[in-house]
Amino acid sequence: MYPPIHQCHNGHTICSTCKTRVHHRCPTCRQELGDIRCLALEKVAESLEMPCKYYNLGCPEIFPYYSKLKHEAMCNYRPYNCPYAGSECSVVGDIPFLVGHLRDDHKVDMHTGCTFNHRYVKSNPREVENATWMLTVFHCFGQYFCLHFEAFQLGMAPVYMAFLRFMGDETEARNYSYSLEVGANGRKLIFEGTPRSIRDSHRKVRDSHDGLIIQRNMALFFSGGDRKELKLRVTGRVWKEQQNPDTGVCIPNLCS
Numbered sequence: 001m002y003p004p005i006h007q008c009h010n011g012h013t014i015c016s017t018c019k020t021r022v023h024h025r026c027p028t029c030r031q032e033l034g035d036i037r038c039l040a041l042e043k044v045a046e047s048l049e050m051p052c053k054y055y056n057l058g059c060p061e062i063f064p065y066y067s068k069l070k071h072e073a074m075c076n077y078r079p080y081n082c083p084y085a086g087s088e089c090s091v092v093g094d095i096p097f098l099v100g101h102l103r104d105d106h107k108v109d110m111h112t113g114c115t116f117n118h119r120y121v122k123s124n125p126r127e128v129e130n131a132t133w134m135l136t137v138f139h140c141f142g143q144y145f146c147l148h149f150e151a152f153q154l155g156m157a158p159v160y161m162a163f164l165r166f167m168g169d170e171t172e173a174r175n176y177s178y179s180l181e182v183g184a185n186g187r188k189l190i191f192e193g194t195p196r197s198i199r200d201s202h203r204k205v206r207d208s209h210d211g212l213i214i215q216r217n218m219a220l221f222f223s224g225g226d227r228k229e230l231k232l233r234v235t236g237r238v239w240k241e242q243q244n245p246d247t248g249v250c251i252p253n254l255c256s
Contacts, residue, residue, distance in 0.1 A: 002065065003045050007038040054078050057094055076169050083146050083165060084108070084135060085202040095167050099144055102137055114140035115237040120149055120160075122230040141176070141240050143168060145195060148202055148211075149234065160219050162234050163211025165202065166195040173197045180212040180236040184222040189214060195238075 001015040008014075008026035014033065024033045050068055052059040052075055059077035072078065079092040084106045091101055102108040116138060136147045144167035151160050162180050166173035179192045191212035196205045205211065214222070214232070223231040 001041065001045065003042040005038045005041045005045065006033055007036050008033050009036070013038050013041055052077070076171075080167070080198055081201070082106075083167065083198040083202065085148060085150070095144060098167065099137065102135075106135075109136045110139070111136060112139045114138070114239065115235075116147060117233065117235045118147070118149070120230065120232045120234065122151075137167075138238065140238055143172075143176070145176075145178075145238060146198065147236075148206075150202075150206060152206065154209075154213075158216045160214045160216070160230075160232065161206060161209075161211050162191075162214075162236075163205055164195040164236075164238070165198050165200070165205065167198055170197040170199060174241075176238055176240055178236060178238045180234060182212065182214060182222060182232055182234050184224055184233075187221070189218070 001013065002017075004016045006014055006016060006019050008029060008031045010026070010029050010031060012026050012028040012031075014022070014026065018027075019033055022033075025031070026033055046065050049062045049064055052061045052063070052068065053072055054075050054077040057077045057079070059075055061071060061075075063071050079094060080098060082089040082091040082093075082098055082101060084102060089106075091098070091105075093101065099110075103110055116136070118134075118136065120134065134147075134149045138145045138147060146165040146167060147162065148165065149160070149162045151158065153159075162182075164178045164180075166176060173195050176195055177192065178195055179190060181188055181190045183189060189212060193210065196210060212234070219230060219232055223229060
């Protein structure tokens, strides 16, 4: 039983969750349960150390009750939400499970390597829906990264955006950097940054404009032709930042 712990007039105890389930009547003597707290049992509960509820996912931590609740809200081992942005998918799990889920259930393209070269084509670029166009998963440095490409309205202007998310926690995501590039006809746009963790939803990343943003007119210019069809080629790479032990400066470790 976790605090708050209640008791009836005869001294039988029950936790607050079960109190509502038994309609505020003691399941032992059927007396009505008021708001009498059992402070002695609450102090016992507060003094006990208990494992994190995510221990089966690998968390080794043990905490007193209230510290346990705070830890669990931020535990690095807590399950991740599915990063697929094309639907409100409610699936949660660890990274290996979600990788299989994306491949098998969402039919997401999987690639190995730290460089990418993708072409995005749309026959009528003037129709811009608030929807994800494509999600691709890359495996490099023993980690998984999600490449998103979206079309949405930014104010009154339709824009296209590409960004990368790291399948892991934010602290680990900071060990990596990436670049995105799009261009044609002697012009190019380049974005460099740190991938965001999938702890941040794709909508949160998109709305913070943390990625390569291409205005529609510029996108059509890059597409060439009669400007009636979108043909964008987005290239990029991921690298791992390594700290120089002599200077303390991060140096890039490029993937061949």
